[in-house]
Amino acid sequence: MQTNLMINGTQQQLELDPRTTLLDALRHHLGLTGTKKGCDHGQCGACTVMVNGRRINSCLTLACMHDEDEVTTIEGIGQPDNLSALQKAFVSEDGFQCGYCTPGQICSATAMLEEVKNGWPSHVTDDLDGQADLSTEEISERMSGNLCRCSAYPNIVEAIRKAAGEGA
Amino acid sequence: MTEHFKMDAPATDRRLDDMAQGLVGAPLDRPEGPLKVSGTATYANEWQVDGMVHGVMVRAPTNSGRIVLSNRDEVANLPGVLSVIQDERLLRNPAQGTANQAPVQGAQHAAYVGQLIAVVVAESFEQARHAAQSLQVVLENGELMPVDPVTAAVEAQEDQALDQGDLEGAITGAAHSVDVTYTTPSHSSSPMEPHASIASWDGDDLTLRGSYQMLKYNRNELADALGVHPDRVRIISPYVGGGFGSKLGLAPEAVAAAIAAKELGRPVSVALQRQQVYEATMRRSETSQRVRLAADAEGRLNGLGHDARVSNLPGETFAEPVLQASHFLYAGENRQMSMELARLHRLCAGSVRAPGEAVGVTVLENAMDELAHEAGIDPVELRLRNIPEKDPESGKEFSSRRFRDALESGARAFGWSKRPGVMERREGEWLIGYGMASAARINVLMDSQARVALQPDGRARVETDMTDIGTGTYAILGQIAGEMLGLPRDRIDVVLGDTDLPPAAGSGGSWGATSSGTSVYVACQAIRRQLAERLEVEEQDLLLKDGRVTYANQTKALGDVLQGDEIVKLGYVQPGDTSEAVRQATFGAYFAEVAVHAASGETRVRRMHGSFAAGRILNAKTARSQCIGGMTFGIGMALTEELAFDPRDGHVANHNLAEYHIPVNADVPQLTVELLEERDDWASPLQAKGIGELGICGAAAAITNGIFNATGVRVRDYPATLDKVITGM
Ligand code: FES
Ligand code: FES
Numbered sequence: 001m002q003t004n005l006m007i008n009g010t011q012q013q014l015e016l017d018p019r020t021t022l023l024d025a026l027r028h029h030l031g032l033t034g035t036k037k038g039c040d041h042g043q044c045g046a047c048t049v050m051v052n053g054r055r056i057n058s059c060l061t062l063a064c065m066h067d068e069d070e071v072t073t074i075e076g077i078g079q080p081d082n083l084s085a086l087q088k089a090f091v092s093e094d095g096f097q098c099g100y101c102t103p104g105q106i107c108s109a110t111a112m113l114e115e116v117k118n119g120w121p122s123h124v125t126d127d128l129d130g131q132a133d134l135s136t137e138e139i140s141e142r143m144s145g146n147l148c149r150c151s152a153y154p155n156i157v158e159a160i161r162k163a164a165g166e167g168a
Numbered sequence: 169m170t171e172h173f174k175m176d177a178p179a180t181d182r183r184l185d186d187m188a189q190g191l192v193g194a195p196l197d198r199p200e201g202p203l204k205v206s207g208t209a210t211y212a213n214e215w216q217v218d219g220m221v222h223g224v225m226v227r228a229p230t231n232s233g234r235i236v237l238s239n240r241d242e243v244a245n246l247p248g249v250l251s252v253i254q255d256e257r258l259l260r261n262p263a264q265g266t267a268n269q270a271p272v273q274g275a276q277h278a279a280y281v282g283q284l285i286a287v288v289v290a291e292s293f294e295q296a297r298h299a300a301q302s303l304q305v306v307l308e309n310g311e312l313m314p315v316d317p318v319t320a321a322v323e324a325q326e327d328q329a330l331d332q333g334d335l336e337g338a339i340t341g342a343a344h345s346v347d348v349t350y351t352t353p354s355h356s357s358s359p360m361e362p363h364a365s366i367a368s369w370d371g372d373d374l375t376l377r378g379s380y381q382m383l384k385y386n387r388n389e390l391a392d393a394l395g396v397h398p399d400r401v402r403i404i405s406p407y408v409g410g411g412f413g414s415k416l417g418l419a420p421e422a423v424a425a426a427i428a429a430k431e432l433g434r435p436v437s438v439a440l441q442r443q444q445v446y447e448a449t450m451r452r453s454e455t456s457q458r459v460r461l462a463a464d465a466e467g468r469l470n471g472l473g474h475d476a477r478v479s480n481l482p483g484e485t486f487a488e489p490v491l492q493a494s495h496f497l498y499a500g501e502n503r504q505m506s507m508e509l510a511r512l513h514r515l516c517a518g519s520v521r522a523p524g525e526a527v528g529v530t531v532l533e534n535a536m537d538e539l540a541h542e543a544g545i546d547p548v549e550l551r552l553r554n555i556p557e558k559d560p561e562s563g564k565e566f567s568s569r570r571f572r573d574a575l576e577s578g579a580r581a582f583g584w585s586k587r588p589g590v591m592e593r594r595e596g597e598w599l600i601g602y603g604m605a606s607a608a609r610i611n612v613l614m615d616s617q618a619r620v621a622l623q624p625d626g627r628a629r630v631e632t633d634m635t636d637i638g639t640g641t642y643a644i645l646g647q648i649a650g651e652m653l654g655l656p657r658d659r660i661d662v663v664l665g666d667t668d669l670p671p672a673a674g675s676g677g678s679w680g681a682t683s684s685g686t687s688v689y690v691a692c693q694a695i696r697r698q699l700a701e702r703l704e705v706e707e708q709d710l711l712l713k714d715g716r717v718t719y720a721n722q723t724k725a726l727g728d729v730l731q732g733d734e735i736v737k738l739g740y741v742q743p744g745d746t747s748e749a750v751r752q753a754t755f756g757a758y759f760a761e762v763a764v765h766a767a768s769g770e771t772r773v774r775r776m777h778g779s780f781a782a783g784r785i786l787n788a789k790t791a792r793s794q795c796i797g798g799m800t801f802g803i804g805m806a807l808t809e810e811l812a813f814d815p816r817d818g819h820v821a822n823h824n825l826a827e828y829h830i831p832v833n834a835d836v837p838q839l840t841v842e843l844l845e846e847r848d849d850w851a852s853p854l855q856a857k858g859i860g861e862l863g864i865c866g867a868a869a870a871i872t873n874g875i876f877n878a879t880g881v882r883v884r885d886y887p888a889t890l891d892k893v894i895t896g897m
Binding site for chain 1 (some may be wrong): 362
């Protein structure tokens with residue numbers, strides 16, 4: 001069936017098997033392999049992209065459910081010679097090792113920083129109506145949907161804090 | 169031209185210390201970082217190959233019997249389906265690391281639940297997935313085979329038995345002793361990238377884009393499995409999304425993809441589903457370990473016993489080498505060790521990060537903590553008193569060993585002196601405890617080759633089939649070449665992960681960096697000698713820095729010396745006499761502060777520190793990350809990780825990332841790591857040793873010993889989940 005997606009600012013018209021997940025549409029049909037498949041079951045966060053500004057697991061949703069939606073993938077966040085502040089901070093803080101979870105971490109963190117800016121509380125936020133801070137505890141909690149078996153977690157936290165401090 | 173180097177004598181010249189570029193050891197960013205953070209590094213299942221179709225593998229639902237695909241024709245006729253393949257060459261289980269030949273093959277009989285016995289190929293992934301799920305697999309004449317390591321038949325591993333002195337007598341006469349049995353469950357490597365391969369044939373030549381750690385072995389394993397000559401096989405694997413042992417040996421999807429691609433005359437991609445990674449790649453064997461320690465009144469060991477039982481499938485020789493570090497970590501003249509291998513029908517047991525020490529040192533360190541408590545001696549002090557002068561079994565000298573420094577420095581960095589007494593500190597609902605453990609891992613050098621080309625434009629290119637599985641190979645090989653050739657890091661290109669390049673040691677056993685790094689060093693030394701020859705000076709009198717050559721009071725640009733020529737050398741390192749002449753290992757110490765909830769028994773790691781000594785550090789940033797990664801594996805092992813097997817048929821009951829609990833970000837505090845400066849002349853001419861696994865070799869014990877300090881509860885059955893902790897409180 002036909003699905004129209006706005007991906008990284010470009011309109012894409014796709015003719016897809018209705019069973020195609022958003023993740024597989026990106027990887028198999030658009031060649032956008034920056035978005036990773038770690039589990040295909042919503043358990044790891046490697047496939048995180050932003051749909052209309054919010055982070056989601058792209059393996060858990062069918063492409064055809066996103067007709068006319070705006071999708072931002074890692075390729076839309078920055079390129080090797082034009083990295084976002086977060087991407088740069090991941091490099092300098094060694095916020096990855098094998099790099100497989102990394103695009104998901106960065107998409108997730110990009111959206112997460114907006115959530116904090118907008119005052120969304122997390123499980124560890126004391127004041128549900130106040131401003132959330134970027135303590136280690138807050139960042140760790142908010143990033144716990146993105147698994148990293150290389151376990152770059154402490155460096156991921158530092159990278160996010162660094163980029164946020166620089167006004168990512 | 170090949171430059172051979174055999175490690176027969178200690179490399180006391182320490183040439184790297186004479187170099188001027190200042191790259192080796194520096195905490196440089198990974199050069200491939202910009203690709204990884206922008207999603208442009210290409211992993212196995214991401215190559216865009218023309219005409220590619222998709223294969224999905226199918227599992228055996230029980231652990232014995234003849235396999236019949238009862239609705240095969242029906243499935244073959246589903247939309248888009250190109251083939252249903254059940255081929256005798258399919259692997260029963262992955263090859264072990266460095267096997268260099270195919271493991272047991274065959275798709276007619278099942279040996280364990282989850283064995284991958286067929287592959288369904290279709291035009292699209294969705295079609296293949298649907299067809300694979302529709303295939304009915306019936307097992308004929310099957311009876312359930314044994315799956316329980318406690319009751320299964322065992323084989324004694326005679327070559328691992330040790331009987332030195334009189335351990336029984338030492339225990340009887342000891343002022344303090346412990347005799348404890350711990351169990352550890354099976355673990356899964358769980359790399360974030362599932363195993364995947366894309367196979368394409370050009371006539372009789374196969375190209376496999378896979379996710380593998382040790383390409384030169386994998387190539388031979390694949391060729392052997394298919395019955396073709398290795399020269400016909402090329403494996404490409406420039407980026408690997410984590411391995412941790414699970415991608416050491418060839419896995420079933422590679423053979424399935426190759427067979428399907430040949431049959432269809434089209435490139436075929438086969439990626440394992442996450443559940444299949446858990447069911448059909450490798451597990452770390454569960455272990456049952458009895459440790460006996462006998463000490464005098466001051467806590468000096470005069471007896472040490474370690475007996476272990478592990479398991480594996482019939483036909484597999486790998487037995488988790490649990491005792492590996494128990495042989496040398498601590499003193500004690502009376503020693504007894506033994507190992508049993510139970511034969512059972514769970515998925516194959518093989519290498520998971522630091523096979524042996526990961527669980528063996530952990531349990532030994534729990535026993536040491538029990539002894540410290542029993543004897544009323546500080547746990548750090550107990551270790552310090554038992555550092556043997558020489559290898560306590562062979563009598564060999566140790567090579568570099570800053571074990572004492574790691575214990576003392578780590579204790580200071582952590583604030584160990586503030587350790588509370590058992591059950592002494594409480595903060596609200598949380599009971600606070602400190603725990604520590606030693607770290608130890610054997611060190612190995614392996615055959616490895618690399619080609620280095622110094623180009624006329626003053627750039628250099630390093631080529632080897634070595635892999636970078638997140639370990640930092642791209643970074644460190646460039647640093648070594650740049651240091652030796654006097655070039656800034658950005659003038660070095662490092663090309664990896666292709667069997668068309670010189671064969672390397674591969675990533676595993678913590679030997680990758682040292683072995684492949686040495687091959688680069690050897691090639692660069694040969695280039696330096698050739699430069700010196702041209703200038704008619706001794707190699708030692710050359711100073712190379714920033715693309716300039718200084719010698720005999722003059723300085724020239726490298727390009728002027730090369731005069732349009734390229735110098736290419738192949739460095740080839742082989743292990744030699746130093747492997748046997750001394751005991752080589754890496755050492756360290758972990759310190760953890762845990763909080764245990766008084767009402768639920770839940771444990772949180774609040775702080776954790778590691779001090780490590782692993783010879784020369786090649787890149788302080790990537791080395792630290794490796795240690796952090798290892799310690800985090802330790803957190804998982806201590807608190808949550810366990811493959812749960814169904815007691816009836818041995819299937820993995822938690823075959824996914826939602827139920828096999830690896831640590832998440834919130835489980836891991838801001839770990840701190842100290843890397844002790846060290847040179848190990850016996851290990852390699854780099855004076856470096858392996859560091860990729862040291863971080864896990866005992867780490868879990870620091871946490872469980874901390875739980876004891878907080879609560880007075882010893883959980884001797886890993887992981888220390890809250891139900892086990894609360895039962896003891
Ligand atoms: S691939 Fe989507 S959450 Fe794992
Ligand atoms: S960097 Fe390897 S899984 Fe996160």
